[in-house]
Amino acid sequence: MKRKIFTGFIPACFFAGILFFGCNSNEKESKPASTEPSTPEVKSIFINNDSLHYIEIGKGEPVIFIHGTLGDYRTWGFQIDTFAKNYRVISYSRRFAYPNRQEINDSADYTVIPHANDLAELIKALKLGPVHLVGHSYGAYTALLTTMNNPELVKTLTLGEPPIFPMLAKVPGGDTLINNFFKIAGPAAEAFKSGNDEKAVSIFTTWVIGDSTFFANTLPEARAMMMNNTLELRGTLLSNKPFPPVSCDELKKIKVPVLLMQGEKSPRFFTAILDELDKCIDKKEKTILPGASHGLEFENPSAFNKIVLGFIDKH
Numbered sequence: 001m002k003r004k005i006f007t008g009f010i011p012a013c014f015f016a017g018i019l020f021f022g023c024n025s026n027e028k029e030s031k032p033a034s035t036e037p038s039t040p041e042v043k044s045i046f047i048n049n050d051s052l053h054y055i056e057i058g059k060g061e062p063v064i065f066i067h068g069t070l071g072d073y074r075t076w077g078f079q080i081d082t083f084a085k086n087y088r089v090i091s092y093s094r095r096f097a098y099p100n101r102q103e104i105n106d107s108a109d110y111t112v113i114p115h116a117n118d119l120a121e122l123i124k125a126l127k128l129g130p131v132h133l134v135g136h137s138y139g140a141y142t143a144l145l146t147t148m149n150n151p152e153l154v155k156t157l158t159l160g161e162p163p164i165f166p167m168l169a170k171v172p173g174g175d176t177l178i179n180n181f182f183k184i185a186g187p188a189a190e191a192f193k194s195g196n197d198e199k200a201v202s203i204f205t206t207w208v209i210g211d212s213t214f215f216a217n218t219l220p221e222a223r224a225m226m227m228n229n230t231l232e233l234r235g236t237l238l239s240n241k242p243f244p245p246v247s248c249d250e251l252k253k254i255k256v257p258v259l260l261m262q263g264e265k266s267p268r269f270f271t272a273i274l275d276e277l278d279k280c281i282d283k284k285e286k287t288i289l290p291g292a293s294h295g296l297e298f299e300n301p302s303a304f305n306k307i308v309l310g311f312i313d314k315h
Contacts, residue, residue, distance in 0.1 A: 110238070
């Protein structure tokens, strides 16, 4: 099945990833020089007994973008054309994301592990490996587990603030950071159960962004994209195990180059997790994206693109 994307792959302030949508001063810099918008076809592929949708554009070594919660393949609108100048770019919608048609029940068994299995099978099915993985938030968690379980499929790994909450157990004050998550998880989960999805998303984004007016001020197009992708958030909030543990010993076994990226303004729980990853991963670089919070690739796309492309180019 093939479908065309919306006219123009990067309309101003429309595409974004997990939990953050908005204009920024770097937007014009991030747009492709050509006046013709890129319109890659949306394709589907049968992976692990279900269909996942993706786009691909460009030629060269493969780069796969993995979006976070409340995002889909469109998340990387500020990256696609820039990276496709020198690489074969694949951006796919993880299981449960638009326009995929999977369903989540409320059996409290949702986890990131099937996403990692999907990504490994996607790489194999498209005969891509080894690839450059660029993941954001829950997508970075997905990319990390994929790399740990299938090192032969990965050439480099870029991790943008993966929410590996079990790693906070060893951080001073980590218990408080974890408890703060559960303080919002409960009310947001109850909002989902009562059928008020917008309230659930508003509660969750307030916690991640730190701005109670954030969801109300979001542009209608961007809000619609978030609401297209509430299924995974529902699964995460109603699950008992959405964040499987990752040990330092396991991380030390990673041999591919790793780029750890955090936003200059990101909440403490993300930076604390990255600090722990920094201690445990041997072959890594760490960078702070100026002027950005958890939104990274769409809050400061020009700097994000320059940093990640520089890292990939080196390897």
